[in-house]
Amino acid sequence: MSARMPALLAGSLVGRQAVREMVPADPHHSVRWHQHDYPSPLARWNYHPEYEIHLTRAGPGKFIVGDYVGTFEPGNVVLVGPGLPHDWVSDLEAGQVLVNRDAVIQFEGAWVAQASLVVPELAQIKPLLEESARGIEFLGAAAGDAARAIEAMGASTGLRRLQHLVDLFGILSAAPAGERRYLASEWFHPQLDGKAAAVVEIVLEYVFAHHAGPLSMGEAAALVGMGEPAFSKYFKRATGQNFSDLVRKLRLAHARRLLERTDKAVSDICYEVGFTNLSNFNRHFLRDTGQTPREFRRRLRA
Secondary structure (H helix, E strand, O other): OOOOHHHHHOOOOOOOOOOEOOOOOOOOOOOEEEEEEEOOOOOOOEEOOOEEEEEEOOOOEEEEEOOEEEEEOOOEEEEEOOOOOEEEEEOOOOOOOEEEEEEEEEEOHHHHHHHHHHOHHHHHHHHHHHHHHHOEEEOHHHHHHHHHHHHHHHOOOHHHHHHHHHHHHHHHHHOOHHHEEEOOOOOOOOOOOHHHHHHHHHHHHHHHHHOOOOOOHHHHHHHOOOOHHHHHHHHHHHHOOOHHHHHHHHHHHHHHHHHHHOOOOHHHHHHHOOOOOHHHHHHHHHHHHOOOHHHHHHHHOO
């Protein structure tokens, strides 16, 4: 069970605060830069009207942006558009805390639009912001350069901080196609409110903590006080995907990481990530990536 699970299960959903994150304004800076630990009240399934550039400094773990599920390592950089729900869940030992795991930049679209009127060069980031509606993960050199700019922002103030922000915008806007991964489906439109977000948060914790073993939709439904039929419909409306789809995506994301970073046999990986049948694992992996697990590994190491 994950480190956050006991707190989430304490009590019922009644009285839970909505997790539409309220981003406080920073009177001294054009955009907000902050860092926080994990676990933290700020590290949860949340959404907000601001754009967010998110750097994860420590890992590994799993993350979900819209209906996309993947794994992350230190140096993960993601741009999240307004209203797009997201969460990063680290793999922790009991009682473990990752100090300042996240560095986060948040800013309003209206600020960019107004600033572009007097600094027309800022209009260069408009296409990037439009594409962020799906969430964008940056890879390779772009991610490394962006991470350094984010850290430089946090270590500076005044005009120097603004300079690093402009540098960051330039890095992300210029990132080549091969260093961008678009995350959520184009059709993704969840129905989120306070209760829905709280339900999803609890279910994500359950799935992320137990995806390599037996998972039961009945048990997930019981955690949030619902029967299976009602839960199934509710979860689909709130996340844009079925409970079984979420489990499959998480298991395949874990499998990709093991194929990339270990020499374990494909058959061993199949059972380690929670599949009980090798042919079923191969079929889902092929459908998800367009390659078999062996082809995926061979291509990475070519």
